[in-house]
Amino acid sequence: AVDFSRACVDLVSTVPGRFPLEPEEPERTLQYGFRRVAQVLTQRRGALSRPLGPGDKLILQQTSIGQGMDSAFLDALADAMIPETWGDEEDAHKFQALRILWPTWNDVHRMLGTSV
Structure with missing residues (x-):
């Protein structure tokens, strides 16, 4: 079980896959x-008043049931979690765990009040 009582939550809109953007809208x-x-x-990470510790976790929920969850996505996550440019401070800001929550079809149907 995970205690979410002190969790920070950010919702990020995305469409699975990679799509080109218009050059005039970088x-x-x-x-x-x-x-x-x-x-x-x-x-x-910059807003933290302390280094990350073993109890800190990054929990990610993909709503598209894994669509777009490929090596490029995981590489981007790793780069964001532990940028190489941090030098000696790198270990002080390293997440020890990444958890990915996957809702099952039963979970989705239960939330919608429908049967499988």
């Missing part, structure tokens, strides 16, 4: 998807 790359996840992690 700021949109930070509003959605993988780059938004990286930005949120960087902001949250």
